[in-house]
Amino acid sequence: MDFLTKKIPDNELKLMYKDYDSLGFGMIYTDYMFTMKWTKEKGWEKGELKKYEPMSFDPASVVIQYSQEVFEGMKAYYSEDGRVLLFRPFDNAKRMYKSAERLCMTPVPEDVFVEAVKELVKIDKRWLPKEKGTSLYIRPTLMGTGVALGVHPSPEYNFCIFITAVGAYFSSGFNTVSLYVEDKLVRAVVGGVGDAKTGGNYAASLLAGLKAEKEGFSQVLWLDAKENKYIEEAGSMNIFFVYGNKLVTPKLTGSILPGITRDSVIKLAAHLGYEVEERNISIDEVVKGIKDKEITEMFGTGTAAVIAPVGGLCYKGETVYAGDNKVGKITEELYNKLVNIQYGEDEDIFGWVETVDTI
Ligand SMILES: *Cc1c(COP(=O)(O)O)cnc(C)c1O
Numbered sequence: 001m002d003f004l005t006k007k008i009p010d011n012e013l014k015l016m017y018k019d020y021d022s023l024g025f026g027m028i029y030t031d032y033m034f035t036m037k038w039t040k041e042k043g044w045e046k047g048e049l050k051k052y053e054p055m056s057f058d059p060a061s062v063v064i065q066y067s068q069e070v071f072e073g074m075k076a077y078y079s080e081d082g083r084v085l086l087f088r089p090f091d092n093a094k095r096m097y098k099s100a101e102r103l104c105m106t107p108v109p110e111d112v113f114v115e116a117v118k119e120l121v122k123i124d125k126r127w128l129p130k131e132k133g134t135s136l137y138i139r140p141t142l143m144g145t146g147v148a149l150g151v152h153p154s155p156e157y158n159f160c161i162f163i164t165a166v167g168a169y170f171s172s173g174f175n176t177v178s179l180y181v182e183d184k185l186v187r188a189v190v191g192g193v194g195d196a197k198t199g200g201n202y203a204a205s206l207l208a209g210l211k212a213e214k215e216g217f218s219q220v221l222w223l224d225a226k227e228n229k230y231i232e233e234a235g236s237m238n239i240f241f242v243y244g245n246k247l248v249t250p251k252l253t254g255s256i257l258p259g260i261t262r263d264s265v266i267k268l269a270a271h272l273g274y275e276v277e278e279r280n281i282s283i284d285e286v287v288k289g290i291k292d293k294e295i296t297e298m299f300g301t302g303t304a305a306v307i308a309p310v311g312g313l314c315y316k317g318e319t320v321y322a323g324d325n326k327v328g329k330i331t332e333e334l335y336n337k338l339v340n341i342q343y344g345e346d347e348d349i350f351g352w353v354e355t356v357d358t359i
Helices: 062-066 089-102 110-127 199-214 260-271 283-291 329-342
Strands: 032-039 048-051 069-071 074-078 083-087 135-144 156-166 177-182 219-223 231-234 238-243 246-250 275-279 297-302 306-315 318-321 353-358
Touching: 032 110, 048 110, 062 135, 069 089, 069 199, 074 110, 083 110, 083 329, 089 110, 089 135, 089 260, 110 135, 110 156, 110 353, 177 199, 199 219, 231 238, 231 246, 238 260, 238 283, 246 260, 260 275, 260 297, 260 306, 260 329, 283 306, 283 318, 297 329, 306 329
Parallel strands: 177 219, 177 306, 246 275
Antiparallel strands: 032 048, 032 156, 069 135, 074 083, 074 135, 083 353, 135 156, 219 231, 238 246, 238 297, 297 306, 306 318
16 A cells, blocks of 8 residues: 555564453554644655554644544454455545544545555454454544644644454443433534534533433433434434334434444335334423333444444433333344344345455
8 A cells, every 4th residue: 555654564463362251342452553644734644554552742732722633433343254344434434524624624535544444454353353243443533633722723633543352332232221311411512513523522421421320321312402302312322213113313413423323224224124214303202102102112323332222211300111121123133134234244235345354
């Protein structure tokens, strides 16, 4: 690849021990990373694959002072026939491009993004766990590393990618989780940066997240910032409600992160013959739908968890459960179908899967 400064010779790469029983999420970091720098003078310089190490920036850099940062989350999967697979990597590249534009950052060209991810995965495939459900979680990150204390876009950017070997996102496995519906604090407002994958959204979410955890819930379910009425999304997942054979998910209003898993589930469900509606859905409609048993299943979607069955919602001190707090049939069907595509077991009917390498 001519966008890299150098190739890492195979004999420098050690085979890594993998303890499948204790993978968790974000616990095991691989030994290599990718970095690439942009400056006003030189544009994008060549990218570098190097040993994982801390990075140093000026304390006055724009990323540190004003949170000029965007990131992505994607996975590499091991298929039984020995291939290393990526899932819809160009969609991550496109989304990061858009997020960067929203934050006035120099975006990473989409083909460079995908090639850089592939080059790092080829090196880090030594860490790829092979058990189904496990994967390499890839975190491309773009930061404004230059100094502009007078609040302006950074004159310098750093694009880095690192990887962690992961197991299932929720320690409870494929079981239902319950969500805490936050009716005072808000995550994002239309016109803001809610639809950009930027760290600031997460910083803004921490307080509500801690409160939810303290109450025994795994994530927050956010409402719209204007009326505290319409459901937006969960902490790091988009949300779906199942009414019999119909799936309903909040439409993308501008304050919701456009999840690639969300989009995949919409397409997959339609292909399987389910009706799918993207529309505004109020918390009152959902609570009533659960109580009347019209809502039979609920689930969240996101790269980290893939599909997380949701059993209960706590709203204004009352917790209501859909489908007797059990994993629903449609939830499980969609999970299995999606995971089988991601792990290269089912036919890739949508053209979502890319082979990076073999093991
Ligand atoms: C990343 C993310 C999602 C899920 O997006 P995927 O592309 O499906 O991984 C949902 N909500 C938020 C806030 C996110 O940051």
